[in-house]
Amino acid sequence: MSGLVLALPVAVPLLAAGVLVACPGGRRAQRLITSAVSAGILVLSAVLLAGSLDGTVRGLSMGGWPPGFAIVFAADALSTLMLCVSAALVLASLAFAAGTGDDASPWFAPLAMILSAGVYGAFLTADLFNLFVFVEVMLVPSYALLTMSGGRARTAAGRIYLTFSLLASTLLLAGVGLVYGVTGTVNLGELAGAARQSTAAALAVGVVLLALAAKAAVVPLHGWLPRTYPEAPPAVTVLFSGLLTKVGVYGLLRVYAVVHEGTGLRWPVMAAALLTMVVGVLGAVGERGMRSILTFHMVSQIGYILLGLALFTRAGLTAAVFFLVQYVLVKAALLMCAGAVETAYGTDRTDSLARREPLIAAAFLVSALSLAGLPPLSGFVAKLGLVDAAATESDHLAVGVAVGVSFLTLVSMVKIWAGSFWGGEDPSREESLLRLMARATVRPALAVPALVLTVPSVVLGIAAQPLLTAAAEAAGGLLDASAYVRAVTR
Amino acid sequence: MSGEGGALAAALLSMGVLALLSPVLDRRLGRDTGYVLAVGFLVVAAVLAPAASTALDGGAVTFSHAWTDSPEISFTLRMDGLATLFCLLVLGVGALIMAYCPRYLTAGGRHGRTYLLLTLFGGAMLGLVLAGDLLLLFVFWEMTTVASFFLIGTGGARAARPAVRALLVTGMGGLALLVAMVLLGIAAGSTDLATVLRAREEVLDSPLSPAIATLLILAAFTKSAQVPFQFWLPGAMVAITPVSAYLHAATMVKAGIYLLLRFSALYSGQTGWVICLMGVGLFTAVLGAVQALREHDLKAMLAHSTVSQLGLLVAAIGVGTTVALAAAILHTFAHALFKATLFMIIGVIDRQAGSRDIRELSGLMRIMPVTATLAGLAGLSMAGVLPMIGFVSKESLFQGFAGADVFPGAGVVAAALAVTASVLTFAYGMRIFYGAFAGPMLQRQLHEPSWAFIAPAAVAAVAGAVLGPAVSVLDPLMRQAVLNAEPWAVPPYFAFWHGLSPELFLSALTIASGLVLFSARDRVDRMLQRLPRPDGAAAFDRVHSAVLGAGAVVGRPDRSDSTAAYLARPAAALVVLGCVGVFAADGPGIRAGAPSDPVDWGVLALLAMAVAALVRTRSALAAVSLLGAVGLIVALWFLLAGAPDVALTLLLVEVLTAMTAAFVLSDLSTRFPRPRRGAAAAALAGAAGLVAALGTLALTGRRELSPAGAYFLEAAEPETGGRNVVNTILVDFRGLDTLGEASVLAAAALGLLLLLPGQPDGTVGGPRAPYGRVLGPAHRLLLPGIAGLSAYLFLRGHYEPGGGFSAALVAGTAVAFGYLAGRTGPRWLSPRPLLAAGLVLGAAVGLAAMVLGDPFLTPFTIPVPGGGLSSPLLFDAAVYLMVLGLVVTVVDRLGAGRAEHR
Amino acid sequence: MTAAIAVGVLTAGGFFLLLRPGLVRVTFGFVLLGHAANVLLLAAGGPERREPPLIGDGDPAGMADPLPQAFVLTAIVITFGITVYLLGLARAEHLAGSGSRSGTGPEGPAESAEPPR
Known part of the structure; x- marks a missing residue:
């Protein structure tokens, strides 16, 4: 397949957004368009992924101008893997939004399409300024979706989310400016190894990394995420969880691998990774609501991925990429469970769900155990990979922290399970819940997306090897970026 | 891969299939599903029989299938003598428990979930003892933990807290095991269990060796309920009795014992290993026995008794001599038999009499003579009285402890402590039997349970009685297990009667002292009730809530509604980056750029004035105007820098921004609130500005x-x-x-x-x-x-x-x-x-x-x-x-x- | 030199406003920060070349680097879009806070989602 198709994941959703704005039609028509587009991109990215497993990197110079002057898209194993999982997540979120009714507004679908175009573009571009643009294409719809339909709590959260993201974006822009100031280029390929060759370039790229870290919610730049995500409409939280911070993480992986060639920042990255893991999980165990716990957790998971980046070995990067992919799906399933409960009961602080909502309970259970890294689920393979990689590097502090954080993850998942799914010890609560029971159950339309997303948890654990192979290929592309660099410069 | 190897995989697979079938069966057969499952367990045992016979001949049957490459996990199963012994326990006791369930569980209820979990557990436990790969061992280990969590949870709402305690304690041990396995794989250069166990020299020479041993011990101690983790096991008694009998007496808690036996091949005899295992094990043995003696609930007594017996096993493994190791292996077997029997009997009593409290029960011997006899057989075995298998294993244990030589006099101390624990065991054994069966008959309406209800207990009890005199039947199995645990050992033969040996004297002493203790039971009871109760569960809960509290503290800064709280952090991070930059900047460093145009300085002065006025004003109207002025000045700047397009666009944007701001501000108060904490904000903003200026100076305008x-x-x-x-x-x-x-x-x-x-x-x-x-x-x-x-x-x-x-x-x-x-x-x-x-x-x-x-x-x-x-x-x-x-x-x-x- | 100082002044002013309460002032802070980033971007092209990059209008040797100008234009537009949305959010916050207008309450009735005709 030629590189020409690389533009489709950006162009088609934007076109679809235009069509959706023009003729909103019924909700059914909107759902048909959005899911067809997302499914198409999922298939396309799966084909691209299959084609990149042999190390091929496809490049596309926009407008046919010479690379280096044009904006270049590149698809290697990492990019296509991210594309795949994002498209799958968009599809799942749209299905879930149809269940929760979050897609009631005619503006929801076009905004979701623009957002997804931004995400795909960010994963594909090999141009720092273009990355900034696509991050904005992704963020501006997210502002709108977060604050959807207003209300005091949501606008307050929206204000924090928006201002923080905007500050990070401004930093990113300034960083790109400084990079251009030092090197005279914003093409990632031409920047290969720049940070190793000059301190000035390293500092300029440092600002870019700082901005990406803020977008990825790396501690101490994480506070906005647990504060704002739980306030979003349930389906929007799912959409955000799998896409937004992941763009930041992807950016960190790519830029650090290409521009720093994976060296020079081992200790700062490791410190950030461990701190992020610990603070994220502690914050999670301290929260009360289901969604709050789950969103605070996201911070901790970012730390795990950074751990692999800090190690920058084949095993570490493979584990980090594997972790990233499976965790996006697992976390989405968990947030769908919480969102389904919230939609049906009006709150996520319920109890006795194990008895009343067996489907949700099953979906939650599998995903929570996977998140906690219990075998034989996907989260186990991911955590084992990271622990193994850290131990091989004799980084015993990292091993200890990873395992300790894993334990606290279990604590937090058990907190949810014992509180919301067993629970019911408090007789006064029981009484009020009896009334709730009378009127509320989770409709199948709400439970099915979460159940479907538990399938990868199991499959990626028991049959982990195919994804591990893809992740290893992605890791290889980060370890040795020369093929990527060739594809985007030529 | 031989056909026998395939049998191992088939056995595991069958357990999975059985588990998945059980809810379906439950829908048709109700509680009688247990009988089908019991037969299923026996069939699985039969499937494994050829492999077992190979294992008993000193061979090993293996099955291997790649799971993942990196991290490398291999689905390797391996059956040797030690594994055979544990398979026998898992499937044998499992079949008995499954046959026990139908009459224990309530008629008409839905038990699909219970049967599913029990069978899944059985499969996981089977996998655990058959695992031939370090990481696969961990996989099954964790699966038993999870199954245990949910089985405890079947006890209803009051079971939630104990279930959580059990999960978290054993889960912590599980993570220790994970690290141990990863490190062991690195130290030995392989994750294949058999290869690792052969690499004793490499492992012991590795700097990781002490850490690996510590983590293994931690894992084993949590799973096998050793001090200070013992509290979860009595708590787990909220589960239904079949679960307590199967998981928390006969098999799952033995996983720690299995682990220690397995890795004896590496660490047996190492001083730290010996001291740790013997010290903690014997302490646990005595403590558990004391606790058992002061309980009134029959099940609680048995739980503490299990803790105590596990302590003896851990200590015996720790001794490091072949005799002691062999004793531990035999006692593992004996304990499974008598403890499962006693649990089943107590379940029977609970169902028939409606209580497990010895203060409410009395005189059941006359009503249920058969039940009482079976309880007596199992109790005698537990107390180590002739002619039960418990007697043989207890004597062997005494013999093993007496041979301890980690320091001079260790044997005497160890034997003394073991005897103490055994005396207490005898006493609480009597307490159990006497409390339930002796005394006046209070509940005349009761009757002997149906034969189907007590048959499984009867099988185990009779086996315990018969296998005492016929202990040599077990020799091939036991000797092979010893050989697998310590490949260099010369395994002993077990004998029912050792003659007038010192151990016999210790046994006699045990029984005599136990009788004394029992006869003074009222005084002993009063004394024991006055002793402080070590409440591990409460301590655990305190730590648990402390962690949750700490989490709330960590999350507190992120609940603020003020944007400044969030925006200050990137600003501070930028300042930090700037400081790093100032120190890191080598080579050209920061130098003044090309001389600037005087006009530039003029524009700059205007800009500075406008910005200063903007940040100071509290009038919204003035702010909008000043913002527009700043925009104009910046546009002028762009025009001077040769960017007319940018200037034009900026100008237009400023107009529209001002228009929008005017729309919005007409709604809002036209005076900004008086600022607070202005100094900190000004300092941070000033620092950020300085960094931005230095960054611009150092990183721009230095190339063609x-x-x-x-x-x-x-x-x-x-x-x-x-x-x-x-x-x-x-x-x-x-x-x-x-x-x-x-x-x-x-x-x-x-x-x-x-x-x-x-x-x-x-x-x-x-x-x-x-x-x-x-x-x-x-x-x-x-x-x-x-x-x-x-x-x-x-x-x-x-x-x-x-x-x-x-x-x-x-x-x-x-x-x-x-x-x-x-x-x-x-x-x-x-x-x-x-x-x-x-x-x-x-x-x-x-x-x-x-x-x-x-x-x-x-x-x-x-x-x-x-x-x-x-x-x-x-x-x-x-x-x-x-x-x-x-x-x-x-x-x-x-x-x-x-x-x-x- | 002057560019660096201008960036510094705008950054300091912008951050100061960012750390104040009130969304409108925060928005103004972002406008200043946006200016700072744009001045920086232009400076990154090299401040010595100051002829507008219009072919045929001057000496090509003195023409400014056009690429940063294109970047700045893009950035200005993006900042404009976000600024406008921020101000809209300030309005929505005000409405939600004062409850002066129906339709933006916590439950957000359907007409908030209605398209304009």
Whole structure:
């Protein structure tokens, strides 16, 4: 397949957004368009992924101008893997939004399409300024979706989310400016190894990394995420969880691998990774609501991925990429469970769900155990990979922290399970819940997306090897970026 | 891979299938599903029988299948003598428990989940003892933990806390095991269990060795309920009795014992290992026995008794001699038999008499003689009385402890402690039997349970009695297990009767002292009740809530509603980065750039004044004006820097921003609140400003024109026909940026539509516009001019400053003006058509190039009468539409609210 | 030198406003920060070349680097879009806070989602 198709994941959703704005039609028509587009991109990215497993990197110079002057898209194993999982997540979120009714507004679908175009573009571009643009294409719809339909709590959260993201974006822009100031280029390929060759370039790229870290919610730049995500409409939280911070993480992986060639920042990255893991999980165990716990957790998971980046070995990067992919799906399933409960009961602080909502309970259970890294689920393979990689590097502090954080993850998942799914010890609560029971159950339309997303948890654990192979290929592309660099410069 | 190897996998698979079948069976058979499962367990045992016979001949049957490459997990199963022994326990006791369940569980209820979990557990436990790969061992280990959690949870709401305690304690041990396995794999260079166990030298020489041993011990101690983790096991008794009997007496708690036995091949005899295992084990043995003696609940007594017996096993494994190891292996077997029996009997009593409290039970011997006899047999075995198997294993244990030699006199101390624990065991054994069965008959309506209910207990009890005298039957199995645990050992033969040995004397002493203790039971009881109770569960709960509390503290800064709390962190991070930069900057360092124009200094002074005034003012109106002034000065700056396009655009943006701000501010208080904590903010802002200035100074203006810049200056006209290079970059060279930028505007417009509810009539502007009378005519007059200017800017963009963006902004001012004048625009001049057309046109122009076989956004010309329409122009038109769409939306949604508010 | 100082002044002013309460002032802070980033971007092109990059209008040797100008234009537009949305959010916050207008309450009735006609 030629590189020409690389533009489709950006162009088609934007076109679809235009069509959706023009003729909103019924909700059914909107759902048909959005899911067809997302499914198409999922298939396309799966084909691209299959084609990149042999190390091929496809490049596309926009407008046919010479690379280096044009904006270049590149698809290697990492990019296509991210594309795949994002498209799958968009599809799942749209299905879930149809269940929760979050897609009631005619503006929801076009905004979701623009957002997804931004995400795909960010994963594909090999141009720092273009990355900034696509991050904005992704963020501006997210502002709108977060604050959807207003209300005091949501606008307050929206204000924090928006201002923080905007500050990070401004930093990113300034960083790109400084990079251009030092090197005279914003093409990632031409920047290969720049940070190793000059301190000035390293500092300029440092600002870019700082901005990406803020977008990825790396501690101490994480506070906005647990504060704002739980306030979003349930389906929007799912959409955000799998896409937004992941763009930041992807950016960190790519830029650090290409521009720093994976060296020079081992200790700062490791410190950030461990701190992020610990603070994220502690914050999670301290929260009360289901969604709050789950969103605070996201911070901790970012730390795990950074751990692999800090190690920058084949095993570490493979584990980090594997972790990233499976965790996006697992976390989405968990947030769908919480969102389904919230939609049906009006709150996520319920109890006795194990008895009343067996489907949700099953979906939650599998995903929570996977998140906690219990075998034989996907989260186990991911955590084992990271622990193994850290131990091989004799980084015993990292091993200890990873395992300790894993334990606290279990604590937090058990907190949810014992509180919301067993629970019911408090007789006064029981009484009020009896009334709730009378009127509320989770409709199948709400439970099915979460159940479907538990399938990868199991499959990626028991049959982990195919994804591990893809992740290893992605890791290889980060370890040795020369093929990527060739594809985007030529 | 032999056929026997396949049998191992088949056995595990069958357990899984059985588990999945059990809910289905439950729907048809109800509680009698247990009988089917019991048969299933026996069939699985039969499947394993050929492999077992190979194992007993000293061979090992293996099955291997790759799971993952990196991290490497291999699905390797391996059956040797030690594994055979544990398989026998898992499947044998499992079959008995399954046969016990149907009469224990309530009739008519749904038990599918219980059966499913029990069978799954059985499968996991089987996998655990068969695992031939370090990580696979961990996998099954964790699965038993999880199964245990949910089985405890079947006890209802009151079971939640104990279940959580059990899960977290054993889960912690599980993670220790994970690290141990990973490190062991590194130290031994392989994750294959058999290979690792052969690599004793390499492992012991590795610097990781002490850590591995510590972690293994931690894992074993949590699973096998050793001090200080013992508290979870009595708590787990809230589960139904079959679960307590199977998991928390016979098998799962033995997983720790299995682990220690397995890795004895590496660590047996190492001083730290010996001291740790013997010390903790014997302490646990005595403590558990004391605890058992003071309980009144039969099940609680048995739970503490299990803790105590596990302590003896751990200690015996720790001794490091072959005799002691052999004793531990035999006692593991014996304990499973008598403890499972006792649990089943207590379940029977509970069901028949409705209580497990010895203060409420009495005289059951007359009503249930058979039950009492079975309880007596098992109790004697537990107490180590002739002729039970417990007697043989207890004697062997004494013999083993007496041989301890880790320090001089260790044998005496160990034997003394073991005897103490055994004395207490005898006493609580008597207490159990006497409490339930002796005394006056209180509940006359009771009767002997059905034979089906007690048959499983009877099988185990009789086996315990028969296998005492016939212990040599077990020799092949036991000796092979010993050999597998310590490959260098010369395993002993077990004998029922050792003659008048010191151990016999110790046994006699045990029984005599136990009888004394029992006869003084009232005094002992009073004394024991006064002793402080070590409450591990409460301590655990305290730590648990402390962790949750700490979490709440960590999360507290992130519950603030103030934006400053969040925005200060990136600012501070930037300052830190700047400090690092100042120290790291080598080579050129920071130097003054080229001498600046005096005009620049003048503009800079103006800028500084405007910014200073802006940050100080508390008047909203002044702030809007000053912000506009800053914008003008920056635009002037851009003009001086040779960027007329940027200056023009900025100017237009400033006008529209000011307009929007005025719309919004008319709603808001016109005075800003008095600032607080201004000094800290000023310091941080000042530092950030300094860093930004230093960064700009150090990192810009130090190189020649970039190759890209040079290319654009050179290629713009020949390649695109445009003379305004900046515009050619926007619509030709980097059109994708522009498409993205326009999409951002479209998204912002859609966001406003989503955020702010629409006007009832949905039109732009409205009849209630404030200045209609004055502005109406003016608007009519100016509209053609503004429209013309907009068209002119749009069309000349490729050659002179202008382009779609600025042209649309100009048109936007006309719309805003029209709104203020109270004029309603045409229908198409509303957000939806503009945004839709812009998005579709922008993407379609780019995609059209692909249809022609070129990359996205490649320029092309559409032949039209009178020349060609170039695609960049269409693209620019898309941008125009989206920009105008946003402006119209702003006027509609923000302006409208203002009008209504007046 | 002057560019660096201008960036510093705008950054300091911007951050100061960012750390104040009130969304409108925060928005103004972002406008200043946006200016700072744009001045920085132009400076990154090299401050010595100051002729507008219009072919045929001057000496090509003195023409400013056009690429940063294109970047700045894009960035200005994006900042504009976000600024406008921020101000809209300030309005929505005000409405939600004062409850002066129906339709933006916590439950957000359906008409908030209605398209304009």
